[in-house]
Amino acid sequence: MDYRQEIREFIGNNLTMDHEDTPINDDDNYFELRFVNSLFAMRLVDFVERRFQIEIGNEDLDLSNFCTINRLQDLIERKLNAKGAAI
Structure with a gap:
C-alpha cells in the first residue's frame, strides 16, 4: 500500500515557519534542506x-530511514x- 500522501501531509503540517509553503518531493531530504527541526524527528517516529501500529526499534533509528x-x-x-x- 502507498502511504506517501499521509506522510506528505504529516511533514507539511510540521515544516518550520520559513518553509511552510515549500513543496517537498518524495526524494527530497527534508533534514538536509532544513525544512524541519530536531524535534520533528521524534514526532515523526511517534x-x-x-499511525501504522508498528514498533520502530533501535536498529531502525537510522536517519537514512x-x-x-x-x-x-x-x-x-x-x-x-x-x-x-x-502473525
Missing part, C-alpha cells in the same frame, strides 16, 4: 508508530510486512 518520503515509505512497508509475517 507518528509512524501510532526517515530522511525522505520514499525511504520512510520503504521502512513502513518493511515493518508492516514483517509484522504480517509474524
